[in-house]
Amino acid sequence: MSEKTQLEEQEAIVTFSQNSWDGQRIEGSSAVNALEQGKVLFFPHLAFPLSAQQQRLLDPALVDPKKKNISYSVGNHLIKGVADAAVEPQIRKLLESYYQSCSALISSVLPQYQHVLRKPVNSLRLHPVTVWRNNSSWRKDDSRLHVDAFPFRPNYGERILRIFTNVNPHGEDRVWRVGEPFSELATRMLPKLSSYSPRKSWLLEKIGVTKSLRSHYDHLMLQLHDKMKADGHYQQHGQQLTQRFPTGSTWVCFSDQTPHAAMSGQFMLEQTFLMSVKDMQNPELSPLKTLQRLTRQKLI
Template identity: 55%
Template sequence: MTATTRIVSIDHQDWHAAPALPGPASAIAELEEGKVLYFPHLRFDLSAAEIRLLDPALVDPKRKNISLNATTGKLTGVAVEDQRRDAIGALVRRYYETTRGFLEQLLPEYAGRLHAPTTSLRLHRIGTWKMSWRKDDTRLHVDAFPSRPVGDQRIVRVFNNINPHGDTRRWRVGESFDTLAARYLPQLPPYRPGVAWLLDKLHITKSRRSAYDHFMLQLHDRMKADAGYQRDGEQESIEFPPGSTWICFSDQTPHAAMTGQFMLEQTYLLPVSAMAHPERSPQRVLARQAAAAH
């Protein structure tokens, strides 16, 4: 099924200035409705030396991506220990600093509240990394972290296609979170606090899962396992060309990455309390629907 478009295209090229949106709604209003803000011409330029770093052989074979924890400075997933490691670290840190400054312009109401930044450099071509169906991001899903519960936090992601060969990155984008939750919530097993306590004590999770974390993980898995939904669920396809940027709440917007290679991704967490409309958060939607079911 074709969805009413959830893509908001914005003609803007400057990382250091706030863009003008095409309609009366603000960027925050559009994001909090679960839409994707798409900047076709917001390019993150790479130098010739940085382009030479776009080599999948530089990724640790045990990891899917190269990642930087900007808070601690820890860089993981690099397969080499020479000067290229430092160059990769400088590249991903520059992307982090660029997105941080841009979001302060684009989303001033969130200033000072976005935290726990993680920057990823994705070098593998989609479809070449062997993984289980749960980790297969070519299937429509909403983001949830199995080992890192987020509780009352949102997941904001800023993506940029840095492919130097002209390859687009194709996504599928699905229905509203309210509709998605109503579809699957009745099928999900109940939250068991004792299980969450045990997973925390065994250090399987980095903190204790909330009921929200439990339901989001279950929702993530049910979506990916449902072949009928993947084929027939309400969705639209979009091609993100090289030099384009897109932003969404990835815990709210059903999405699937179908094709492409070479991307930078910046992740932030945002407290639900910092939202302009907290009632639109997946946390509040799931709580309302669960309460109505009883």
């Protein structure tokens, strides 16, 4: 383990003064460069105001007990996880509006990505973070540092871009831990990961555990996710910093690249997009290209 355990803020966070979702277009590549390096783009003054009616939707009882959050697939207008059908139209309208705001933010801050992002899905997170720790296995506990990977839906190296907004009405911060650069993480963790079995991948798809064949890349990312969460020494002593995201702030990261852990907070909106590695400004910084360099193998 590296002797350095505390990251400096400038190593992981880049702050922008923008306070409007469709604000002035950012010229140049500064935001894209930072994002593709695995840094978090932080907008401390970019709020998503809720009406009095929408404030009443901030109730954990509205989430189906079988679901972690309420989710909305923009492409097919499919909403899941609403416990009370009577408020579903209001939640749908809220999540559609959030998607439109996030699209405007992409246009102004990350215009290079404007036409290449796909499969937009967003969610309304109403439970406090403590619920994850108290009612989840370590593998599902997102208060442990991790990078995102899909256990059931292999994504073959596609990037996972996420936008988060704290809408807590009581002024409670969303507190994250943010970890080291992906290349350093992968270099250290890779020897601990189990080998890939094409036969096992075929079997998992055959019996319906995965929706498609799990690639070598997806295997490594899922292993990395699990090894990070299971490693108590890494969780305590790995390179990291604590970042507070106050009510009325927004932040953006590639969640498949940026080690992150949500430590506290409640009530958040989240927008997810997928993007092909080839559409990045610098594809060599992607987890796929990084893992291929380290393993000297083609992973998809």
